[in-house]
Every structure is written in structure tokens, then in C-alpha cells.
Amino acid sequence: MGFVKEKFIKLIRALYLITAESLTFLHVYFKKTLMRRLQMLQKIHHGSRCCQPAFHGYLIMQIDEDATVGIEAFSRIVPAVPIIADVIISDYIFEFLTASTGGRLQFSTFEKYLSGLERAVRKLKSQSESSLLSSQRSGRGERVLEVDGTVTTQPVLQHVGISTWPGRLTLTDHAMYFEALRVVSYDKPTVYELADDLKQFVKPELTGPWGTRLFDKAFLYKSVSLSDAIVMELPELKGHARRDYWLAIIREILYAHRFIRKFQITGVERDEILLKTIFGILRVQALKDISSAIPLSFEAGLMFNVCDQLPGGDRILETIATRSTTRELDRNSNTMSTSGMYSISASTMASSLGFVFGTSSNVPNKSGIIVGDVSVGELTPLEKAVKESRSNYKMVTNAQAAVDGVKVEGIDTNLAVMKELIFPVTELGNRLVKLFYWEEPVKSLAFCLVFTYVIYMGWFSYVLALLLAFLALFMMVTRCCSRGRPVDEFKVTAPPPMNTMEQLLAVQNAISQAEELIQDGNVVLLKLRGLLLSIFPQASDRFAVALGMSAVFVAFVPIRFVVLLVFLEEFTKYSPMRRSSTERWNRRLREWWFSIPAAPIVLEKLKEDKKKK
Incomplete structure (x- = not known):
């Protein structure tokens, strides 16, 4: 082992001394010797990374003149010459030089690279001087x-x-x-x-x-x-x-x-x-x-x-x-x-x-x-x-290649894919809505009692932790059961094809709907601004009284009971016993909200300075 390591050290030191002379001398030396030594090192590297004595026979192997080297030998020796490559980008240089030769570096290709380096160095010197x-x-x-x-x-x-x-x-x-x-x-x-x-x-x-x-x-x-x-x-x-x-x-x-x-x-x-x-x-x-x-x-x-x-x-x-x-x-x-x-430093190399x-x-x-x-x-x-x-x-x-492969074109097709992907979530939401509106009274009552008990006992954090643990267990079981099996493709029913005009109309409709939502949001914000600034005193007084009562309730009632009362209020308001009163209160609330005018706004246009500088 000591003999082989000593040979390697002498080889590397010899390379450093050569590179210290000039790039031109390295060019000539590489043609005669370095390609052979790179391949020799690569074969030793394949045999053992620790340089076992059994592989010292490779040191005296005869290599053909047309020998090529692989990426491991290239990336282990060439970074010793700072101008030729460094550890970070040596792999890319090798891949670029060997793209047409099956991943093996030929001397003729490397010679072109060294010649290009010589020209680049001469250009740098002439420009800088x-x-x-x-x-x-x-x-x-x-x-x-x-x-x-x-x-x-x-x-x-x-x-x-x-x-x-x-x-x-x-x-x-x-x-x-x-x-x-x-x-x-x-x-x-x-x-x-x-x-x-x-x-x-x-x-x-x-x-x-x-x-x-x-x-x-x-x-x-x-x-x-x-x-x-x-x-x-x-x-x-x-x-x-x-x-x-x-x-x-x-x-x-x-x-x-x-x-x-x-x-x-x-x-x-x-x-x-x-x-x-x-x-x-x-x-x-x-x-x-x-x-x-x-x-x-x-x-x-x-x-x-x-x-x-x-x-x-x-x-x-x-x-x-x-x-x-x-x-x-x-x-x-x-x-x-x-x-x-x-190793020769970059400064010494430059000199x-x-x-x-x-x-x-x-x-x-x-x-x-x-x-x-x-x-x-x-x-x-x-x-x-x-x-x-x-x-x-x-x-x-x-x-990223997998992501690019699943991208589809067309607004209608993307909406169809999204609809299928979020189907479990929408299905769960539909079931919760049915429970919320008491379409199945027995299930709604059982759900209400269970969650009331959980909130009252303060177990909500444990329920959330149990849900996360269940998801993790489901993922692990799925991984173990599907090991070695191909991933099932996600199947989506493609919508009827749309021509360019239909797609433009769909985009226009989507923009119109988005504009309406933004307008409604602005109206809500302007009404809240009017309430907070007491622009409309009668509505603001009622709003202030409601906020004050809520503040007193939250201050003196434990937060657990506040959450419990809010849950019971929201979940039972559409139960058979409270449905008529809830509809009546909702109507009064809408009438009160619609009676509040929005705070006024004024649009000012900035004067553009069109003078040329």
C-alpha cells in the first residue's frame, strides 16, 4: 500500500511541477503521458479506492496510443491544474467533451480544448495589457x-x-x-x-x-x-x-x-x-x-x-x-x-x-x-x-422532468385535471355541508355530540395529532405495499375540444367573474371602513354595541367554552328546531347589511411627466 501511494504522490507532484512551467508544455506533455496515467488511475480507482497492494501491477501496464479515459479519472487528476478544471465543474466539462464519444474522453478532443485555453489566455493577456x-x-x-x-x-x-x-x-x-x-x-x-x-x-x-x-x-x-x-x-x-x-x-x-x-x-x-x-x-x-x-x-x-x-x-x-x-x-x-x-495555486498558475x-x-x-x-x-x-x-x-x-411531463394544454383540460385531483376534498366538503344543513338528522346529531364532547374535554389537539399520525401511517403502508410495482397513472376524462374562439370566450368569462368578486370585496371593505369611522352613526352604534358585548363575553368566559358555544351556534342553527328562527335572523342581518352605504371614494389619475430627459 505504501509503494502504490508513494507512486500516486510522485505522479501528482510531477503534474504540479509541469503545470507550473506553462500551459503550452502541459499541452505537449498531456499528448505523450497524461492520458496514459489518467487511464491507469481510473483502472486502479475501479479496483479499490484505498489503493490496495494487489493493484500495483496496473502501474506498469502498457496503454495504447488511442487510449481514452472516463469521468472518474478525469475528475480526480485534472482539477489539480487550476486553469483546466476545478472540482465543481469538472463533470460538466467532461460531459460536454464526450457527448459524441460515448462518455470516453479522446485525446484529440482534449487537445482542441487545451488549444482553446491557450487562445483564451493569449486573448486575456492582449486585452489586459x-x-x-x-x-x-x-x-x-x-x-x-x-x-x-x-x-x-x-x-x-x-x-x-x-x-x-x-x-x-x-x-x-x-x-x-x-x-x-x-x-x-x-x-x-x-x-x-x-x-x-x-x-x-x-x-x-x-x-x-x-x-x-x-x-x-x-x-x-x-x-x-x-x-x-x-x-x-x-x-x-x-x-x-x-x-x-x-x-x-x-x-x-x-x-x-x-x-x-x-x-x-x-x-x-x-x-x-x-x-x-x-x-x-x-x-x-x-x-x-x-x-x-x-x-x-x-x-x-x-x-x-x-x-x-x-x-x-x-x-x-x-x-x-x-x-x-x-x-x-x-x-x-x-x-x-x-x-x-x-497543488499549484491559481496565483502561481497565473504567474x-x-x-x-x-x-x-x-x-x-x-x-x-x-x-x-x-x-x-x-x-x-x-x-x-x-x-x-x-x-x-x-x-x-x-x-422537474416528471412535472413537465404531466403538464397539459388548454384551460378546459387543466380545469378537468384539477377537478379530478381535488375530488376527495370536494367530496369531503359535500358531506360536511350535508351534516351542517341536517339533511341526515341522525348523522348530524351524532357528529355534533362527538365534537361537543371533544371540545369540552380539550381533546381537539389530540384529534389533530391522531389525524396527522393516521396520514403518516397510511403513507408508510402504501409505500410498503406498492414497493416494486409501477405507479398507477391518474386517469382523467378529457373534455370536448374547444376551438380558439371558445377558449377566448372562456377566458373572458373567467375574467368577468374575477372582476365581480373583486368588486364585491371592495364593497365589503368600504362598508367596514364606513362602520369603523362612524360615517353612518346609526349602523356604527349597533355594530359597536355588538363588538362590546362580544368583548365582555370573551373576557370573562374561558376560551374553551367560547369555542364550544360558537360551534354549537353555527352547527345547530339549521337543525329542525332552529331552522325557521335562523332564516328569520339571516333575513334581518342581510337587510341591515344592505342598508349600509359604502364609503365614498375618488379616483385620481397621476399626471405623467412625458418630458424627455
Whole structure:
């Protein structure tokens, strides 16, 4: 066991030393050696997670040049290279790269991915080293991650109010900049902060000519520092992939800074978090250039976007924050990990790629950041949190697929389904109504006596607890009896089909009924307002006397007897002995209520300021 573990440690350390040189050298090395070692590790991983001695023979196996690797080997080794993948999104990168190869990663596909990373790194360096926004970025050392709108055939349009301006949109690791295009030059850039706590939010938005909402190709940015929200439109011939890409990377920067503020991460670890965010955006840029059998989901390739969507993503972020704090303490005390494994940090990786980041990138790193993402023979807390969240996410996805599968179209069909689903409740309600109106006197009398005794003895809470226990027992018995059997489908009789005009008339009737209900509710509220404010003294006096008597009764009579008297009053008022008197009192009450006029109201229309700003 010690021999095998020592070989693994030497393998991982060798990979770290290689990645510290440059991405280009890793590219060449991967072609010759890394694919073989990934497959070797995968076969050992299938044999035993604890690296038993019986499997040391795999270390000397000969692997073909066309060998492929699976997801387990990929997710255990590749996260050791910060720019290629991390633990959170490595599974998605593998699924995207192997969508057309049956879940096995071929070297030719991975080579395209590495080449795309090289191009993304060169693009990042050229953009950040240019004079673009140099005066605004000099204080914080920002890196320019993406620029759009420089090509006339793909403009970026900024909408503020009713004004629209074409221009150039730039995203850095701290803010978003827009430069309006003039005749031959750009205006001074407008800054939209992503790093500060300004209650910002970004969401998809519809745009169109003259304020219409027709095209789903824009995003909206709003913060407390802006009086009006701004809308950035990224038009394209079909689809909205361009907008989705920008929306995802902007949210990634925004979520990263929220994470830093929430967990108060500073110093080297703050630079590490921002660099991992930048690496995630570079990975998405590399994946954009690769054709796949599945469409590229930009959010699924970005760490903080994934944590925002995954069930339990907050626990993943807490694990990352805990690791960051622990590594900062270890760095300050010059301690070493008990596992004996080291990984190159994102800051060191950035330096090896040829650019310096932040204020702490030059801090000496004698042996690298202690590994927390990968470990030999066991799963780290971060890997456990990610696996648990992805397992829960699969359950949520399956449940959502089942929900989408039972959705039906048409108002009449949905009403028919709802009617069948609530049939047990409506049937129970009909039976209670029959008891309430004493249509079957014997059953009504028995029900009244039983509930009177329960309320008098104060057993109502026990009855409720017994009902909940019965429901739980019913569910458990049903589960045990139906284990291994297919779920019975819920059958609904479909109503006769309705044409478009009939459906429109049904919607109009439903709206009219809803309007009538709202009107009746407003009338009740206005009458109560008139009673409370004594706008109509005679009715208000009677109402006040009734409230006063009720207050005295509730104050001096125990609440149990109050509930009992209310139950007997309401349940027995339609009994054969009290039916005639109840009808008489109801008539008098309605006459009194109808005699109360509603409090007057006046509708005032706001004067709209149509002046152009």
C-alpha cells in the first residue's frame, strides 16, 4: 500500500511541477503521458479506492496510443491544474467533451480544448495589457475578460429610458464598462460596478423598437447607484446565445464578489477566488469553440453560477470559504498539510502563464497551496459537498422532468385535471355541508355530540395529532405495499375540444367573474371602513354595541367554552328546531347589511411627466 501511494504522490507532484512551467508544455506533455496515467488511475480507482497492494501491477501496464479515459479519472487528476478544471465543474466539462464519444474522453478532443485555453489566455493577456480603460483600471489592477461591440455587424446597444446608444461593452473582474460610439471615437466609459455592495442584480430582458417588448436578446442591470435601470441589447440573427454568454459571465463576477464579501475573504485567498473566477470564464471561452452533441450551457461551466443553481450550493460555498480560511492560517503559520500533497495555486498558475494578478501575487510560495480539491485515497470535504449537491440536483431534475411531463394544454383540460385531483376534498366538503344543513338528522346529531364532547374535554389537539399520525401511517403502508410495482397513472376524462374562439370566450368569462368578486370585496371593505369611522352613526352604534358585548363575553368566559358555544351556534342553527328562527335572523342581518352605504371614494389619475430627459 505504501509503494502504490508513494507512486500516486510522485505522479501528482510531477503534474504540479509541469503545470507550473506553462500551459503550452502541459499541452505537449498531456499528448505523450497524461492520458496514459489518467487511464491507469481510473483502472486502479475501479479496483479499490484505498489503493490496495494487489493493484500495483496496473502501474506498469502498457496503454495504447488511442487510449481514452472516463469521468472518474478525469475528475480526480485534472482539477489539480487550476486553469483546466476545478472540482465543481469538472463533470460538466467532461460531459460536454464526450457527448459524441460515448462518455470516453479522446485525446484529440482534449487537445482542441487545451488549444482553446491557450487562445483564451493569449486573448486575456492582449486585452489586459492594452491601453483600453487603463486610467479606470489602474487602481485595482483589473483584468479585461471580454470585449464586445467593436464589430459594426455585431453592435451592443444601451437602452436608458427611451434613448438608445450603440457602443463598446467591456467586462473586467471588478466592473462592467460601456463606451458610447460617436463619429470616430468613443465617449468616456460609464462604469457599472460589480465588486461593491450596491444591491445589483442582472436579469434577461425583452427589447424592441419604441419601447416594445419583442426580442429576447438583452439583459437588465440595476443597482442603488442608478436612478433608472439600464438595458444592454446584444442583437443576433437567431437565438440569444450571445446575450446568455454575457449574462452568465457578468453574474459569475457578481457572485464571486458577493462570496468574498459574505465570508470576508482577504489577501492572497481573495486573489485566488478571483483568479478561479477568471479561469472559469476562460474555460467557457475555450468550450465555445468546440462543437458538441449537446448545446453549451454557460452557467454550468462557471463555478459560482453552478453553486447558485445546485441544491445545497450554499454548503459548497461554505466549504470553499472554510478551506480558504484554513489555508490562509496555514500560510501565516508556515504549517504543512498532513496529507503531504501540494497543488499549484491559481496565483502561481497565473504567474506561470505570463500575467500578474492582484496585490499579493508576488507573495513567495515555497511549496505551493496545500491541496484541498484532490486527495489520494479519499474524498475531500469539497468533493463530498459537490457530489451530494449533484446527487440532489439529479433528483430535482428528474422531479422537474416528471412535472413537465404531466403538464397539459388548454384551460378546459387543466380545469378537468384539477377537478379530478381535488375530488376527495370536494367530496369531503359535500358531506360536511350535508351534516351542517341536517339533511341526515341522525348523522348530524351524532357528529355534533362527538365534537361537543371533544371540545369540552380539550381533546381537539389530540384529534389533530391522531389525524396527522393516521396520514403518516397510511403513507408508510402504501409505500410498503406498492414497493416494486409501477405507479398507477391518474386517469382523467378529457373534455370536448374547444376551438380558439371558445377558449377566448372562456377566458373572458373567467375574467368577468374575477372582476365581480373583486368588486364585491371592495364593497365589503368600504362598508367596514364606513362602520369603523362612524360615517353612518346609526349602523356604527349597533355594530359597536355588538363588538362590546362580544368583548365582555370573551373576557370573562374561558376560551374553551367560547369555542364550544360558537360551534354549537353555527352547527345547530339549521337543525329542525332552529331552522325557521335562523332564516328569520339571516333575513334581518342581510337587510341591515344592505342598508349600509359604502364609503365614498375618488379616483385620481397621476399626471405623467412625458418630458424627455
